[in-house]
Amino acid sequence: MAVPQPSRRLPGGIWALGFVSMLMDISSEMIHALLPVYLVVSLGASTLAVGLIEGIAEATAAITKVFSGALSDRLGRRKLLAAAGYGLAAFTKPVFPLAGSVGWVVAARFVDRVGKGIRGAPRDALIADLAPPALRGAAFGLRQSLDTAGAFIGPLLAMVLMAWSGGDIPFVFWVAVVPAFGAFALIVFAVRDAPRPAGPQHFRQPLSRAELARLPRAYWSVVAVSAVFTLARFSEAFLVLRAQELGLGLAWVPAVLVAMNVVYSLSSYPVGVLADRMDRGKLLAPGFALLVAADLALALVDGLAGLALGVVLWGLHMGMTQGLLATLVADAAPATLRGTAFGIFNLVSGVALLAASVLAGALWDAWGSQATFLGGAALACLALAGVPALHWRSAGR
Numbered sequence: 001m002a003v004p005q006p007s008r009r010l011p012g013g014i015w016a017l018g019f020v021s022m023l024m025d026i027s028s029e030m031i032h033a034l035l036p037v038y039l040v041v042s043l044g045a046s047t048l049a050v051g052l053i054e055g056i057a058e059a060t061a062a063i064t065k066v067f068s069g070a071l072s073d074r075l076g077r078r079k080l081l082a083a084a085g086y087g088l089a090a091f092t093k094p095v096f097p098l099a100g101s102v103g104w105v106v107a108a109r110f111v112d113r114v115g116k117g118i119r120g121a122p123r124d125a126l127i128a129d130l131a132p133p134a135l136r137g138a139a140f141g142l143r144q145s146l147d148t149a150g151a152f153i154g155p156l157l158a159m160v161l162m163a164w165s166g167g168d169i170p171f172v173f174w175v176a177v178v179p180a181f182g183a184f185a186l187i188v189f190a191v192r193d194a195p196r197p198a199g200p201q202h203f204r205q206p207l208s209r210a211e212l213a214r215l216p217r218a219y220w221s222v223v224a225v226s227a228v229f230t231l232a233r234f235s236e237a238f239l240v241l242r243a244q245e246l247g248l249g250l251a252w253v254p255a256v257l258v259a260m261n262v263v264y265s266l267s268s269y270p271v272g273v274l275a276d277r278m279d280r281g282k283l284l285a286p287g288f289a290l291l292v293a294a295d296l297a298l299a300l301v302d303g304l305a306g307l308a309l310g311v312v313l314w315g316l317h318m319g320m321t322q323g324l325l326a327t328l329v330a331d332a333a334p335a336t337l338r339g340t341a342f343g344i345f346n347l348v349s350g351v352a353l354l355a356a357s358v359l360a361g362a363l364w365d366a367w368g369s370q371a372t373f374l375g376g377a378a379l380a381c382l383a384l385a386g387v388p389a390l391h392w393r394s395a396g397r
Helices: 012-032 035-042 047-075 078-092 102-130 133-165 169-175 177-190 209-213 217-232 237-245 255-275 281-300 303-332 335-367 369-385 387-394
Strands: none
Touching (some): 012 078, 012 133, 012 169, 012 255, 035 102, 035 237, 047 335, 078 102, 078 177, 102 133, 102 303, 102 335, 133 169, 133 255, 169 177, 209 335, 217 281, 217 335, 237 255, 237 303, 237 335, 237 369, 255 303, 281 303, 281 369, 335 369, 369 387
């Protein structure tokens, strides 16, 4: 008798979650593409303040992910928490065009990132629940690819709307409200939770010492290497500021994020598919090396040519690392602790991103943009040195 072959098609729920991410990223990146310039030029903020705002926003999201991820493990209702997070982010978006001071922007970014934190770990754990193990890399790669497609569609729309409206940034922020509510509607009506395991469900105390002890050493090695790497990967807001420093016109500044995210989107899914066919640790080292090259290009190559090269390399390194790191977390974590595992992973990454963004802003204010990107290259080299240990632990999965 012929042995049935497992399906090579990804479940519909993963596609739906990918399009939810895409719509929300269209909204968020329409705002994010212009927000650094809006803060500095219109509201008088310093580059250090931009770094603090971006770092605090991302750290807030990361801290929230720990609790939402653990709660999703406890409740077994990952979709509920993910939908709540997308809803909170959608209802926050109108605050941005109404903000008249830096304080209002900080408050809006804070609440928006709380929504991101609530949805992030349950959504990633739900993808791991829904995806067949043999297609896990492709599943995370697809979600990352669609998410990042939104991240370049958003700035592209921002550019078109800026040109059409004569540089009216609040108008662009208002248009960004529409796809945010579209994402919220899609997750509510098109996504379902994975079935819970059969048998009695035992009470588990989230984030207890006993639960954390169940996370294996391979998981903690991924967290450690990713933390050092994230110290080198500060906010893309500094790419926007570098473009402005080099004289790129205000209406064209979003093109930086468009180019970066086009490369990011096009590379994420193929890397995910490749990760299902080879040792995943082998793909991380070239991804880390690409960040070193991107920082060196942005620091040492003059003019818009250096900017273009650095932005393309930055996008390629993101495509080769972000979905892959999420896949490694899903591989290493027990199924009943996936929400907790993604929450802790994102917490550590968020704290590292806060430190990285503050450090990048301080270096820029003190010694200029070159110091910011050279510092990032040095830290990326440090993360690259830790990849062999991670490869050794992941090779026998």
